[in-house]
Amino acid sequence: MIAFLGMGLLGSNFVRALISKGESVQVWNRTASKATALETYGAKAFADVTDAVRNADRIHLTLKDDHTVDEVLAAATPGLKPGAVIIDHTTTSAEGAIARTKAWKERGFTYLHAPVFMGPANALESSGNMLVSGDQAVISTWQPALSKMTGMVINLGDAPGKAAGMKLIGNSFLVGLTAALADTLSLAKALEIPVSDVSSLFSSWNPGAALPARLQRMTSGTYNNPSWELNMARKDTQLFIDAAKKGNLTLAVIPAIAAEMDRWIEKGHGNDDWTVIGKNSI
Known part of the structure; x- marks a missing residue:
């Protein structure tokens, strides 16, 4: 099960593409109508972010900034499945990406920052570029899934904040x-x-x-x-x-x-x- 948080133009098209590939996706957005609009395509929308992430093996984020990412993840925490992976496509500071990678690992979760050079059309077509860096074992595990979402996953090496930079x-x-x-x-x-x-x-x-x-x-x-x-x-x-x-x-x-x-x-x-x-x- 996949959860996707943030149903802006990019996030909503990512969800539509995932569903077209046979994935089950639970969605949430602060403005609930943007999430419920995805039910037409087969997504399951939730008004509460805690419920949206429940039972999800991986949680994708397309949010505004560092503060929003931290705020939404804090609210979602009670519903997180033990060992779930958090894949964040939000454009954030490098410092924020590094801090979240460390903090979530200490809590028993995997956080991977994967910002993109993709517009909404790319997200729907699964084209464009996705950047990753950090723990190479984590990247190796999740690169096949990420590759299905984009035309190219660019691995920038071991430094967890390099993709953000x-x-x-x-x-x-x-x-x-x-x-x-x-x-x-x-x-x-x-x-x-x-x-x-x-x-x-x-x-x-x-x-x-x-x-x-x-x-x-x-x-x-x-x-x-x-x-x-x-x-x-x-x-x-x-x-x-x-x-x-x-x-x-x-x-x-x-x-x-x-x-x-x-x-x-x-x-x-x-x-x-x-x-x-x-x-x-x-």
Whole structure:
């Protein structure tokens, strides 16, 4: 028996996929209607989280944050089956994942943090990526079951908090990328260039293909053989800002990048490769 706690878009689609594979799933959500909606697909909904986890061999979580995970698990504790495994897909702090792994082991339960790079559609299709780290015996035992839920389970090694950390790193990139795209679209609007033309540009010229080489250059520690000098990158950055201002639009990310560039230029790095602005991060 499987229990699933947290029936948001991700959790509810995980449940639907599990049921389609023949699993029996008990569900709970703080807003009860989100759990009862899954009964249409064959889930059994409970208003009390203690009842939802009763007799379950494994309990999956897709909740909001560290506090919510701790709160819900505390409430569920009286109903937990001895030796049950808790598999947490919530995006949390690394510290929280480490603490829960230790605390639940001391109480006789297995806690495995398994955050995901998956949207609701991936959860329904059992595609995408799931991250795990920590006790390799535990991972070896549960990887076959987790593999049925996702396209790929990525084992990051022995450190129990590493999966949580890598999830945060990935989300940080996605947040930065989306904010940068918002600025890009604002610049296009200011320059009266249609979004369709921007899309066509990125279809022909894929800047994402340069990511591995850019990361290597940024982390090399050597910046005196530039492919794009910081002074020139800063000049272009000002052109972005000026064009947006003329179009009565405000950029969210670029001004902060310009300020960081200015700090490095003041340190004497204007003729270095512009990736020097990431030097203190390595």
